[in-house]
Amino acid sequence: MVDIIRARGDYSIAEYIDSEKGTVSRELYVNPDIFEQEMEQIFQRCWLFLGHESQLPNPGDFIVSRMGTEEVIVVRDRNDNKIRAFLNSCRHRGMKVCRYDEGNALVFTCPFHAWTYDTTGSLVGAGFYNRPDASTDTLPRENWGLSEVAQFKNFYGSLWATWDPKAPSFEDYLGPFAESLRHCLQSSDGEDNGLEFFTPFQRHRLPTNWKVPGFTSVTDLTHTAMTHRSSQAAGLHQDRGQGKEKPTIPFPQEKYAIGDHSLGHGGMCTFYNQAGVPQYTNEWFEPGVDDYFRDATERKAQKYVDRVMAPHGWGGGHFAIFPAVMVDSWRLRWYHPHETGMTERWTLSGVDKNAPKEVKDAVRHYSERFNGPIGFFESDDMENWNYVYPASQGARARKLDYFFRNGIGHGKYDDRLPGVIVNGSYTEEAQRARFSRWLAFMEAKSWDDLYPINKSSARRIW
């Protein structure tokens, strides 16, 4: 008998990460068995981002989002106005009950046998149910509604869910990053839940493993100089306007790469060392837009006159929530695994919900220049991501390791973000933190092994 060898040797999951050398085996990115285990151990357990409430403002509005490889219907109920999320799979024979990306529905009718669900996910009809010759007693409809997520959270307008009833609350899942996310969902004048997001949003299908953009590249400062050099050569780094002015009033702040090895979150981070907000500097081509944002910044400054802003990333955001969400002050980007070597990236671009039309138009145009199909910076990144996978999956290539040692051992804890390792801006601290948490999830039998977490150094694998 010949065994099918699908991985490099007979390793435990933990042995694919060498914390002494600071390396990660490429098997983690190319092995279908590991991918399947990730879907079970990580994407069935973690809180996952679904979308934003501004995408479904009216009763009956829905979007089809994803949780791992599976589709979920996110719908605002027609009666109680509550938003819920359900697996997009008919309970009868598993057909998709919704085949649109978004819309407004009275019910979701399965095209196979007409099992029909209302906006609470309840089974409200089935073909032949009311016919005289039907045996309705054999279909207890109350037991056959759509499969609903175990926990759902509307966090300042952003929508999250988990399939695991034992997962901690969303705020506990975020830990010290809860305030950072809240801040990034504020409008420019500092109002909570102050954003709306443009629809339709941007989707890109990437022939690569989800961790290439989601783990390796999210909040990776070192890639910018080379990857985006051509964009800089074309002058596209002045992407919003004629070059950002230098502030005339210094605002003390420190910039780091950070990683929470217990929770897996982290990225680029700015710590602010005084109350208030930095001075607004002009940066837009379009007339009137700088005036709007300058006024908004002044209003925010009044709200923060005696408050220090929560740590968040450069440019207002840019940190990652485990497993695969990247947060900016104006973008929420996340990575959906489809197969070992196929990923879909979704980008929600936001703008102040109360901004005038000309400001919304300017921000949308900027988003399209940045992210869109003819955009510049994101296509730079995708060029790398798309070639990483085929160049890493061959019989020879997969035997090698990826290097994640940059800055290892130089990080330290900082009281401003309890439990989080703070390290130099160009280090790979955030990436190492993701793999620490990745390993914990892959080895855990349940959430009992994952939370409450032990924040002692013994939990760190690096």
Next chain:
Amino acid sequence: MAEANKYDLSGQGGIQVWTNLPDGVKITLLNGAHGEVIANPHDGGFILVKFDEFPTDPSRVGTQGYVFFNEVRSAQD
């Protein structure tokens, strides 16, 4: 000669009639139940009806329910 029912649900043409049946139309089910259309999802399968008669289950009088096209005998204003 009797006036043709504008909500003729029979045959190929009946599919479009059913799919676009407007609110307020009265329908009669094969089981003798009777009610009024209160919402149409336009999916070609179901229509939401409020029942005013339900001989086989009187407890459903006054309730709403989704009715499948092949459970219906007729529709009229």
